[in-house]
Amino acid sequence: MEFHDIIKKRYSVRGYQSKEVEKEKLEKVLDAARLAPTAVNKQPFQLIIIETRGREEELKTIYPAEWFTEAPLVICACAVKSESWTRRDGRNYVEVDTAIAMDHLILQATELGLGTCWIAAFNVEAAREVLKVPDDVEPLLFTPLGYPDAEPRGMGRKKLDELVRDQHW
Template identity: 35%
Template sequence: MDVYEAIRTRKSVRAYLDKDVPQEVLLRILEAARLAPSAKNLQEWRFVVVRDPRTREKLARAARNQAFVAQAPVVLACCAETDGHVMTCGQACYPIDVAIAIDHITLCAVAEGLGTCWIGAFFEDQVKEILGIPPHIRVVELLPLGYPQDPSPVPKRRLPLEKIVRWERWE
């Protein structure tokens, strides 16, 4: 599958089969994250791979009781080292860098026949406690990962290009 097909067919998956993700598949997906670009090549992303059902259940509760988080056979806690690296414009590097790495994961997951769903609604302090994450690490996203119950593509409702693109200036 080429990257354009992965982009066209990626969808948020909230129902997963009870089927393990092979370790070699998971490693290929994580390798894609490792290869993502980052500001100043800082590579601030860190990932906690969670397979344990009890821990996934706790994460689901910390994610505002989104049960499908526990249903996925793997949950990635997508984190960042936050050593204060700030771009010259004053913005922290890690939110963008981690998002790029996560997007690499989501697209490679599609290519492997897997589904994901970006989870930003969670209580970070609870996730950190559940996973033993130290204070200087930020949890940016939770990412359930597994085989979708319904692998059929969903038509994407997206605005047309002319509604979202301006050429040269806003006017």
């Protein structure tokens, strides 16, 4: 599959089959996050892989949607600010780096026929409690990971000329 086709195929999956994700596919998805570019190659993130079976109610305290726990796995991308690069003006890149890693993970999952859904609007305190992360590790993003069992919603995109500011465009 061409890269542009993968980008066009990706959508926020809000329904999953109970079919397990093969170990080889999970490793490939996780490796895609590892290979993501980060500022000064600091890789200031951690990934937590959670098996949903038997933990549905606990995980719903983090994000209550039924489909969140339908997938066999949920992945949390955590930011580790103390390990990240900070620009001279004080701008820390931990959130950017973690987001890039999650995006690589999601695109690799799409190429492998797996579904994901980028989740940032979750209960942070519940996530900290359920995942038992140390104080210096911040749960930043979640995604279920599994085989899709829902069709994409018709989400439109802005036209390119609405997004690009270039005098030569």
